[in-house]
Amino acid sequence: MAKPSTKSVKKPAAPAPKKKAASAPAAPPQHGFLSRLYTGTGAFEVIGKRRMWYVISGAMVAIAILSILIRGFTFGIDFAGGTKVSFPRGDTTVAQVEQVFHDSVGSNPESVVVVGNGNAATVQIRAETLSNEQTEKLRTALFDAFAPAGPDGQPSMQAISDSAVSETWGGQITQKAVIALVVFLLLASLYITVRYEWYMTISAMISMVFDVAVTAGVYSLVGFEVTPATVIGLLTILGFSIYDTVIVFDKVEENTHGFEHTTRRTYAEEANLAVNQTFMRSINTSLISALPIIALMVVAVWLLGVGTLKDLALVQLVGIIVGTYSSIFFATPLLVSLRERTELVQNHNRRVLRRRAGSGGAKAAAAGDDETADDDTLDDAIDDTDDAGDESAEQTPVAAGVGDAPTAGTKPVRPTSRRTQRPTGKPGAGK
16 A cells, blocks of 8 residues: 655745835825914915015005095095984985975085984985074974974974084094094004014004005095094004004014024014914904904994994904904014014024025935934034034144143043053153
């Protein structure tokens, strides 16, 4: 009987493991718009595109000035003077009121507007200054034509109110408004100069002039009526604008503190990072400030028909938008442009660019040795080499105790024994 073969069958050799191909470096994670906006990583280039923002800001100011020169302002009765008559609307139309005014006075009114809705709606007539006789004649004609109801729901002559303001009163208001504006600008500039620096003062003051010019231009374009409430609102938005600008400047100062001693970023890059870090704060502040104003416009203007509150709300809403824009896209870029004209910032920028040019080779060598070097450590090493200057490289180190005095910064040579060539503590050994 044949015995089974005991010969071992050779197994096929396992294929050699393939060498892993060098994988490409992983791409940096992509963050969304809102994520970059919230974290303030400096991804939004604001300062680097400041020429574009200067062009946009200049165009806004040019349009505002042209509108002011061509269209002018619609001054309220407190500034221009005149007579104002108002009464509950009822079923009255603007055309009917204009006809009654023309028949009783003999001229056309400057304006007839309906303010408010529903039972709270009123008709407001504005005309040039009328005499007492003309005013009484107009009130009688309006009562006979429309019979406006009083608080008790019955027709009443007392439901028709009138007020007259002279041009002298308007001039006094204008003078006081200008004085208040000048005092505010002086106090704001004094605070910024003491707290920060005069470059920031210049930028903030020019930014506030920009806010006033653009807001005035919007009023001229749209035809909003300029009243004392408008002046009050204008002073309010200037306070908001300087507040938002100071927030950004405070972060710029924090980022650029001692910038001349480091070469990690240029002054413009530090300022751009500060703008990014305060983006969300500025947006949140603007939204929180705008929501009550919008509510004021809805309740006071559309529901209650209070014209004074309308003027106050409109100027504040326009000013908040303009002030937020100027603090981010105008004041800070202007600050950087002013600072870059100084010798300190120019020398610092040259050092940063020179260091980056030299750090390219060092980073490539570190990557070839498969070592991951921290950016800050590598930058500091290059910075130390750069700061040492060319003079120390040209000097020849001299050993301590041989010839002349040792060069500053060289390592002292310890005395050694002649027999063992090892360091010894005996003075004069090795000689």
